[in-house]
Amino acid sequence: MQRKVMFIILDGVGDRPCTELNGLTPLQKADLPSFDFLATRGMIGRQYPIAPGIPPGSDTAHLSMFGYDISTEYPGRGYFEALGWDIEVEEGCVVFRANLGTVERRGHRLFVKDRRAGRISGKDAESVASAIAEMDLMEGEVRAIFRHTLEHRGILILKGPDLGPEVSDVDPHEEGYPVLEPRPLTASPKAKKTALALKEFVLRSHEILKDLEVNRERTRSDLLPANIVLPRGAASKLPLPSFKEKWGFEAAAIAAGPLYRGIAKSMGMKLLEVEGATGLPTSNFKGKIERGLSALESEFDFVFIHIKAPDVASHMKNPKLKVEVLERIDDALEPLLDLPEEYLLLLTGDHTTPCSLGKHSGDPVPLMISGKGIPEDDAGRFDELRCIRGGLGTVLGKDLMRLVLNYSNRALEYGLRPTSMELPYIPKADQLIPLHIN
Amino acid sequence: MQRKVMFIILDGVGDRPCTELNGLTPLQKADLPSFDFLATRGMIGRQYPIAPGIPPGSDTAHLSMFGYDISTEYPGRGYFEALGWDIEVEEGCVVFRANLGTVERRGHRLFVKDRRAGRISGKDAESVASAIAEMDLMEGEVRAIFRHTLEHRGILILKGPDLGPEVSDVDPHEEGYPVLEPRPLTASPKAKKTALALKEFVLRSHEILKDLEVNRERTRSDLLPANIVLPRGAASKLPLPSFKEKWGFEAAAIAAGPLYRGIAKSMGMKLLEVEGATGLPTSNFKGKIERGLSALESEFDFVFIHIKAPDVASHMKNPKLKVEVLERIDDALEPLLDLPEEYLLLLTGDHTTPCSLGKHSGDPVPLMISGKGIPEDDAGRFDELRCIRGGLGTVLGKDLMRLVLNYSNRALEYGLRPTSMELPYIPKADQLIPLHIN
DSSP, X not given: OOOEEEEEEETTBBOOXXXXXXXXXXXXXXXXXXXXHHHHTEEEEEEESSSTTOOOOHHHHHHHHTTOOTTTSOOOHHHHHHHHTTOOOOTTOEEEEEEEEEEEEETXXXXXXXXXXXXXXXXXXXXXXXXXXXXXXXXXXXXXXXEEOSTTEEEEEEESTTOOSOBOOSSOSSTTSBOOOOOBSSXXXXXXXXXXXXXXXXXXXXXXXXXXXXXXXXHHXXXXXXXXXXXXXXXXXXXXXXXHHHHOOOEEEEOOSHHHHHHHHHTTOEEOOOTTOOSSTTSOHHHHHHHHHHHHHTTOSEEEEEEOHHHHHHHTTOHHHHHHHHHHHHHHTGGGTTOOTTEEEEEEXXXXXXXXXXXXXXXXXEEEEEOTTSOOOSOOSSSTTGGGGOTTOEEEGGGHHHHHHHHTTOOOOTTSSTTOOXXXXXXXXGGOOBOOOO | OOOEEEEEEETTBBOOOBGGGTTBOHHHHSOOHHHXXXXXXXXXXXXXXXXXXXXXXXXXXXXXXXXXXXXXXXXXXXXXXXXXXXXXXXXXOEEEEEEXXXXXXXXXXXXXXXXXXXXXXXXXXXXXXXXXXXXXXXXXXXXXXXXXXXXTEEEEEEESSSOOSOBOOSSOSSTTXXXXXXXXSSSOHHHHHHHHHHHHHHHHHHHHHHTOHHHHHHHHTTOOOOOEEEEEEEEOOOOOOOHHHHHOOOEEEEOOSHHHHHHHHHTTOEXXXXXXXXXXXXXXXXXXXXXXXXXXXXXXXXXXXXXXXXXXXXXXXXXXXXXXXXXXXXXXXXXXXXXXXXXXXXXXXXXXXXXXXXXXXXXXXXXXXXXXXXXXXXXXXXXXXXGGGOTTOEEEGGGHHHHHHHHTTOOOOTTSSTTOOSSOOOOOGGXXXXXXXX
């Protein structure tokens, strides 16, 4: 019997010991009866989404875990963000993920005080974004379009002839560091032109935003002003082979964050909507799990559920919030406790985000594969310590889909087809023609 | 002191929990005092013959465990089968592994009812095979030769000008599926011609077999008729570097199944015969182990012993038979319990074959390296659960021979020879020229 698969990513779920939790990690501190039960009905272990010690980006981590080769199948982060907001990336455009941030001027430099402008959102974010929504650059040769998406996030598109994605990030990725000059990463004239256009956009948008009324008002209210746009992850259009083509599943995705929606779309997964799913710690976790189950009861045999909240708590360096979030997720997992044998659950994160660091780390990420009839280990509950001894051992992100195929009883024997020695071994429909008898 | 090595493959030894065994695996259920003792005098662990989650084919698994690179050193399954039966594969021939199977016609398709025709054997199998032993195809341009080997197994050779191995399998590898049309896997005229010849052979042999007297008789006796030949694993001649050249051992092999005999021969191992060794659950396990020991006492320092029976029980979905087989193998291992320090034992499988699936899976395979003076772990007995915690950890098939060299005290330090940084580090005779003094 081929199993249906629920693939749950708890963004940033792993952690390091937290002083606020008396040296425990949030997974160790939290009361997680559903996680505990699921762990006993299967195996736990750990995975490095990219490789040991490498802090994964959210996009590369997901691609790698879904079995894509990030050395050749990675268009850049901006591409996924744009897709996630139904913004078409035209051939020749360059698209960036871009935060609204807060900077302070010191001499001739701008230092990043907050990469998220105090997690600006709602009307304030809209007002800021509308002030820089469209702009002509390079004497009219290049058009910049900025679109606000969720909270402090947005995307920036540069349109015009002879542009390319080989430019470095403006966002220094660390608070306290200066905003960076975008540099061409190759010798091509396209890269040079794109870097110049991007620099002009960043300087002009700072000029506009620093004196904007909404930012003055925020400063008066002791809120951080959104006085800069910090672009990163330059990308251009790169169509990926579909998830179905790679692994044979009819897949759906449930995710609120634009990046994750975009990743799902880029793989041809069908996006399903859930009321109250926001990507925030208050998101509707229960609704997501229930929607995932109903999807598996209808036409889908694979559902990817992305839950952003643990990562948000970690980035806020708030382990107690992370414990709360995990306990609410645990409640939401209850409907999974008594699933019949035709269901397989994979539960992991896209990276570890230690609250003590407030950013992604290269630590291993707890992993669980659970379901009725799955071989069981005796490693115990789902936390960083117990997972060391789990039956799944320590694997790489790129191994996950092969393990999913194996434990959902869908894997084909290696070497069956002489010229298809590469992985994976999904026979394409046109390879399986029944012999015709007259 | 360099140790001599006994390398025992228990085909399909690993398993998943079996409901017939109250949720235990056959290794957990069986009473295995010899295994248990050997496990305490060394280390246990697990290995993925190919990679995590990939169900290995028997041939690719063995090649990988013997340190061959299956991406470049894999001629196709049929090559090993033919070698195993002393059938010379001439340059330009295409050779297939081919089961006698049972199909049912529905409309213009043939559906596979049993891929092994009820494990047909003996006189029945001989009669069936002799009816299709030789055939002219493609108006006399291609000659087909079918040779029966063991039980339901045989090999098919296509001889003639302009043939090549790039054709897909006729065997769908799953019961209930239609027999497949062989397709050329490249655009070459050779592939196209071979696919046409193969199709003609399959159709004509079905015509002959469906009305054969022995099959009518089998149907009357409620036995499945062998009314089709299901070829797979197209191959052509590909000489491999010898095992001695790769690893420096004088190696012998003890195996009954033609595939394993062929693999041994392809690596230049000397085949040793044992009376009553059949590849069946009733095979003479004791004789094989004793013959292996006597080989190591004479001119060989490496012996590969292949025991097929656990896999046969698993393919029959019979966990109780697997338990019996394992207990009989355990008896046969008794002479190994008190070997002196100059012996090293490696014991593993070529894949896990869960009885619940009845076919190979991509689960890890239990592994043991044992011998006097070998570092010991405290993981306990040799089963799927204990092996998770074993001192060998979880390794890949391609790591095994390096571990063998290491624990047999034969491994050379990495980088010793500036120009031979690749593995293995076996100095070739012509690299060791004594300095000549006048």
